[in-house]
Amino acid sequence: MRVHGAAASIKVPTVSTSRSNAPVVAVVGSTGAVGQEFLNVLEQRDFPFSNLKLLASARSAGKTAEFKGKKYTIEELTESSFKGVDLGLFSAGGSISKKFAPIASAAGCTVVDNSSAFRMTDGVPLVVPEVNPEAVKGMKLGKGGIIANPNCSTIIMLVPVTPLHRAATVKRMIVSTYQAASGAGYAAMQELEQQTRDVLDGKPAQPKIFKQQYAFNLFSHNSDMYPNGYNQEEMKMVNETTKIWGKGVPICATCVRVPVMRAHAESINLTFEKPLSEKEAEEILRQAPGVSIINDRANNRFPTPLDASHKDDVYVGRIRADLSLDGQKEYGLALFVCGDQLRKGAALNAVQIAELLL
Numbered sequence: 001m002r003v004h005g006a007a008a009s010i011k012v013p014t015v016s017t018s019r020s021n022a023p024v025v026a027v028v029g030s031t032g033a034v035g036q037e038f039l040n041v042l043e044q045r046d047f048p049f050s051n052l053k054l055l056a057s058a059r060s061a062g063k064t065a066e067f068k069g070k071k072y073t074i075e076e077l078t079e080s081s082f083k084g085v086d087l088g089l090f091s092a093g094g095s096i097s098k099k100f101a102p103i104a105s106a107a108g109c110t111v112v113d114n115s116s117a118f119r120m121t122d123g124v125p126l127v128v129p130e131v132n133p134e135a136v137k138g139m140k141l142g143k144g145g146i147i148a149n150p151n152c153s154t155i156i157m158l159v160p161v162t163p164l165h166r167a168a169t170v171k172r173m174i175v176s177t178y179q180a181a182s183g184a185g186y187a188a189m190q191e192l193e194q195q196t197r198d199v200l201d202g203k204p205a206q207p208k209i210f211k212q213q214y215a216f217n218l219f220s221h222n223s224d225m226y227p228n229g230y231n232q233e234e235m236k237m238v239n240e241t242t243k244i245w246g247k248g249v250p251i252c253a254t255c256v257r258v259p260v261m262r263a264h265a266e267s268i269n270l271t272f273e274k275p276l277s278e279k280e281a282e283e284i285l286r287q288a289p290g291v292s293i294i295n296d297r298a299n300n301r302f303p304t305p306l307d308a309s310h311k312d313d314v315y316v317g318r319i320r321a322d323l324s325l326d327g328q329k330e331y332g333l334a335l336f337v338c339g340d341q342l343r344k345g346a347a348l349n350a351v352q353i354a355e356l357l358l
């Protein structure tokens, strides 16, 4: 197992140290980019467990991985994998979740799913713990049920935007993303590295995962296009925000894949119903859970993907009034944010959801 440096901002939950009644945990997709991060997060947060199952495809079955100093053998995911399992952390893709999450739930395993399979399904909570923890009220580990983890770009946007929305009510949002390779899994990270080497060696870049050259380039997000001219990733940000906030807000999103290895960035423009100054917004964000500020105008120092990589918090900076609005009858702010989408955008958010159910 890859172990990354522990982030200073990691908050260790105050859960019982007794392991006798602790849940049996299964990580589905444990060899993947998110799956590996699940193991890091579970270890760093000292998540209680009485047994751990590492599940992946037949390709990985029999390989071993280490967790908390103990060796575990990776098992092939099958329909009988969930007997006696209380918590299933899923990150093996939408089709695997569609098939196996209901099977797991029927066996009494409570599923927290990282894919998009159930996000918009009625009755399935879509949760960012800092935003809508009440959505999982009444659910318990070991009692079945499926909870969906939102899309990584949605989570990274809503962690800082929700406290501002609570203060001044967002009435319109324009967001542009700069999304890292890690958001598309290990193979995409390898593709960026290989293409970068090849181009520097004077060889042609060979696109495999993405259709276009990735190294020294950027392109519109690789998810499917809809007839309305938006891609799937952009519409996820729109539709998931409506479900999480319980209220539709007009959002215009542009999602772009950039040649950054890890951590997404977003430029966010907000129009509010009520006035909110730069100073008030920064103060609100300083108090907000899951947010760190890097907003040093004097030194032109603001969040970068490297600042956010392997960290729990979403980093916010460039907090400034929107000069295109008059500030008298129309109020707006612009922000630049960076968040590690393998952690807060995926594994960390899912483990935080599970902690709500302990």
Ligand SMILES: NC(=O)c1ccc[n+]([C@@H]2O[C@H](COP(=O)([O-])OP(=O)(O)OC[C@H]3O[C@@H](n4cnc5c(N)ncnc54)[C@H](OP(=O)(O)O)[C@@H]3O)[C@@H](O)[C@H]2O)c1
Binding pocket: 028, 029, 030, 031, 032, 033, 034, 035, 055, 056, 057, 058, 059, 060, 061, 077, 090, 091, 092, 093, 094, 096, 114, 115, 116, 151, 152, 182, 183, 184, 185, 186, 187, 341, 342, 345, 346
């Ligand atoms: N990457 C992100 O930032 C991110 C963020 C939010 C959500 N997600 C979602 O999380 C999921 C995984 O993403 P990832 O980036 O971790 O992808 P990845 O690096 O490609 O990993 C995929 C994982 O799924 C497993 N898998 C594939 N086919 C399987 C099968 N038939 N049975 C059991 N396991 C199977 C793989 O196991 P093998 O190694 O054995 O093939 C591997 O562990 C996707 O649904 C993705 O949309 C990703």
